[in-house]
Amino acid sequence: EIVLTQSPGTLSLSPGERATLSCRASQTVTSSYLAWYQQKPGQAPRLLIYGASSRATGIPDRFSGSGSGTDFTLTISRLEPEDFAVYYCQQYGSSPYTFGQGTKLEI
């Protein structure tokens, strides 16, 4: 089973700043099958990034993903108030298709 470790656990930033979230895998993620999700309180997760770097439909271009192998990054270039939420990475290259433990992005 691939274990995904996200860091930091909590990230405290202000609107307008740049956010960099990390996701490290215990083994190589097949074909960069790595996704990022955003979850706000009381809501289902929302897909932001798939294939490590492809933005899902309707996702603003301030969100970008990068990385390969075992190290992946989600970058939010200029934080908007609505971006403060919890972010999860997930690998879907090898069953079980595990999630990271999440990074809370707080104001």
Next chain:
Amino acid sequence: EVQLEQSGAEVKKPGESLEISCKGSGYSFISYWIGWVRQMPGKGLEWMGIIYPGDSDIRYSPSFQGQVTISADKSISTAYLQWSSLEASDTAMYYCARPLVRGSVWAFDIWGQGTMVTVSS
């Protein structure tokens, strides 16, 4: 519109059985995998398992294998998550989700609204 509609919240006692459902609409149900994700109160997302309704191929996380049963009825475009004997530790929100790509296990782009399961004596 592509949607996954989940059944309503449940309150059960330890030892009871339960089945929750997830109905797909607006797309070809048999052509996409459907996954289940657990979120315990205040905790992160846990991948439980996934089913392909077209041929009932199922993959379970080892953490949930033997603890739950995943099934689907393609005649009514509905997937199910079932417990035979609930425990207090099963208290959680359960989401169903559909991958982005037809016929492939992929990132989940469509999510149900979640079903809250509370197990308490």
